[in-house]
Amino acid sequence: MLVTGKAHKVGAHIDTDAIIPARFLVTTDSEVLGSNCMEGLEPGWVKRVSKNDIMVAEENFGCGSSREHAPIAILGAGIPVVVAKSFARIFYRNGFNMGLVLLEVGDDIAKLSDGDKLEVDTGNGQIRNLTTGETIICAKVPAFMQELLDAGGLVPYVKKRLADRQ
Amino acid sequence: MSHNLAEKILQAHTDEEITRAGQIVNCRVSLVLANDITAPLAIKSFKAMGAGKVFDKDKVALVCDHFTPNKDIDSAEQVKVVREFAQQMGVTHYYEGGNVGVEHALLPELGLVGPGDIVVGADSHTCTYGGLGAFATGMGSTDIAGAMALGETWFKVPPTIRAAFEGTLEPFVGAKDLILHLIGRLGVSGALYRALEFGGPVIDALSIEGRMTMANMAIEAGGKAGLFPVDEKTLAYCKAAGRNGDTLLKADAGAVYEQDFTLSVTGMPPQVACPHLPDNVRGVDELKGLRVDQVVIGSCTNGRIEDLREAAAILKGRKAHKNVRLIILPATPKIWRQAMDEGLFSIFMDSGAVVGPPTCGPCLGGHMGILAGGERCIATTNRNFRGRMGSLESEVYLAGPAVAAASAIAGEIMNPAKL
Ligand code: SF4
Numbered sequence: 116m117l118v119t120g121k122a123h124k125v126g127a128h129i130d131t132d133a134i135i136p137a138r139f140l141v142t143t144d145s146e147v148l149g150s151n152c153m154e155g156l157e158p159g160w161v162k163r164v165s166k167n168d169i170m171v172a173e174e175n176f177g178c179g180s181s182r183e184h185a186p187i188a189i190l191g192a193g194i195p196v197v198v199a200k201s202f203a204r205i206f207y208r209n210g211f212n213m214g215l216v217l218l219e220v221g222d223d224i225a226k227l228s229d230g231d232k233l234e235v236d237t238g239n240g241q242i243r244n245l246t247t248g249e250t251i252i253c254a255k256v257p258a259f260m261q262e263l264l265d266a267g268g269l270v271p272y273v274k275k276r277l278a279d280r281q
Numbered sequence: 282m283s284h285n286l287a288e289k290i291l292q293a294h295t296d297e298e299i300t301r302a303g304q305i306v307n308c309r310v311s312l313v314l315a316n317d318i319t320a321p322l323a324i325k326s327f328k329a330m331g332a333g334k335v336f337d338k339d340k341v342a343l344v345c346d347h348f349t350p351n352k353d354i355d356s357a358e359q360v361k362v363v364r365e366f367a368q369q370m371g372v373t374h375y376y377e378g379g380n381v382g383v384e385h386a387l388l389p390e391l392g393l394v395g396p397g398d399i400v401v402g403a404d405s406h407t408c409t410y411g412g413l414g415a416f417a418t419g420m421g422s423t424d425i426a427g428a429m430a431l432g433e434t435w436f437k438v439p440p441t442i443r444a445a446f447e448g449t450l451e452p453f454v455g456a457k458d459l460i461l462h463l464i465g466r467l468g469v470s471g472a473l474y475r476a477l478e479f480g481g482p483v484i485d486a487l488s489i490e491g492r493m494t495m496a497n498m499a500i501e502a503g504g505k506a507g508l509f510p511v512d513e514k515t516l517a518y519c520k521a522a523g524r525n526g527d528t529l530l531k532a533d534a535g536a537v538y539e540q541d542f543t544l545s546v547t548g549m550p551p552q553v554a555c556p557h558l559p560d561n562v563r564g565v566d567e568l569k570g571l572r573v574d575q576v577v578i579g580s581c582t583n584g585r586i587e588d589l590r591e592a593a594a595i596l597k598g599r600k601a602h603k604n605v606r607l608i609i610l611p612a613t614p615k616i617w618r619q620a621m622d623e624g625l626f627s628i629f630m631d632s633g634a635v636v637g638p639p640t641c642g643p644c645l646g647g648h649m650g651i652l653a654g655g656e657r658c659i660a661t662t663n664r665n666f667r668g669r670m671g672s673l674e675s676e677v678y679l680a681g682p683a684v685a686a687a688s689a690i691a692g693e694i695m696n697p698a699k700l
Contacts, residue, residue, distance in 0.1 A: 128469055128558060130666040137645040137669075140318045141348070141355030143325060155668045175470035175503060179666060180645075181405040183322050183421035204474050204505055205405055209421035259305045259435065273330040273427040 149191020177206025314402030336432030382613025392522035412493030445481030456491030457681030465562030583661035584612030602692030
């Protein structure tokens, strides 16, 4: 998948309460959650986002609670990809399961600035910064997780496992 | 191969041979947990997976503790979804109303989790059960749906950081201070993708409740699990909770650790984590004079009977400052009754406290103690992210029960030794 959009840069240790505060957890609707995405960071943050824009974060993105509402809110806001220096563990799993593409790039994160236009090739884990002309190649995801992605996420994967057991 | 605690427990639940950290293995799970916020999403995924029944109706726990007693129509609807699912699936361990407590205080007390178990929960503080020697970790709702359907899930074998504690604890210094100190040292991502294993004489001497307080906050350093060896004390706790057949458990001699260090705690003052991250830790005296508007004593970190006794010892015969709302939430109905029977509620009421039902309540900014802009709270909870307990302009400081109680009396952050 090729995604082209504007980078929205956020800081380090962005927690799930910043991504979607607990008061919004009374629904599982992605559109409603999306309209409140990052409300705990800055009220009205989501208004700057256009469809297919890309979130860019420093280390430990998504730390805190296990709420799957966090990746759902990001997707609901129209953001299909998050690029970060590193991700918190539970958030990383959740992202994969929800079909949110997560690219961990380590120190290369410095090559991306707020407002840059990015082109992300999710299949090859390649990020082209169209504003600066630089390219970042991300580390490969582990084989098992690639298998999950290829199956279309955890839901179809479990569905198949259940069918195999029958 | 010698295994550390995390590897040893994972190995006992898989047919594959564990040879290195980073390996991905499929493990059978002992218990699967979700709550009123995370279960509705898990149920949605469970249905999308085409699953007709849970893998074992005795090994699924659904605990409606976050917004309960339901704070509004939306949260009532969510609980209804969980209740109906529990009934439909015949789930044995469903809790709501008079039998509900904060999940991570409730399940150990009911004997539903114990040594050597693998527990996965759609709640990040599932790591609490590491205090009993269980490999317990939080996951998202869809992962939990998969585990509810299959009875197994995949894990990446984590590298382990071993932290030993030695020395003598000062008065009013306990488990919460030990873990805050460690998080301050490691940082909020210091244990990212890793397991923590605790040891040393201070840990051996700690109560099971104290160990659970520490394991609870492993996630606050980014950890996947926080593990304690299983000793006679653990076995006694589990037996009292109605379990049978648990055995001692510790890491093999020669087990491999990514880091292995010892912290001396002699002379360490009570610790407080300042806004807005749990690793922003200082000694309590550095914060003297900081006015507080609210004090919360409760949660899965410090809402157990031991914590309430510690708070009561300080509050006894004293009054909370007139500008402070002191909110005390015993974490489970059993703890509530015990506190009542021991006369702790009289002490709390005399001090001017509000005693509430067992609920997560203000810990996650749910209800029963939300902060306005500019307000400051000191709480025995585990997270002080910006806006966690209410307004984005409010502040949460984290401490143990003794410091929280002393601060309620002084109206400012206070070292109980100097009250
Ligand atoms: S008490 Fe707080 S940290 Fe514990 S489960 Fe409830 S909301 Fe989560």
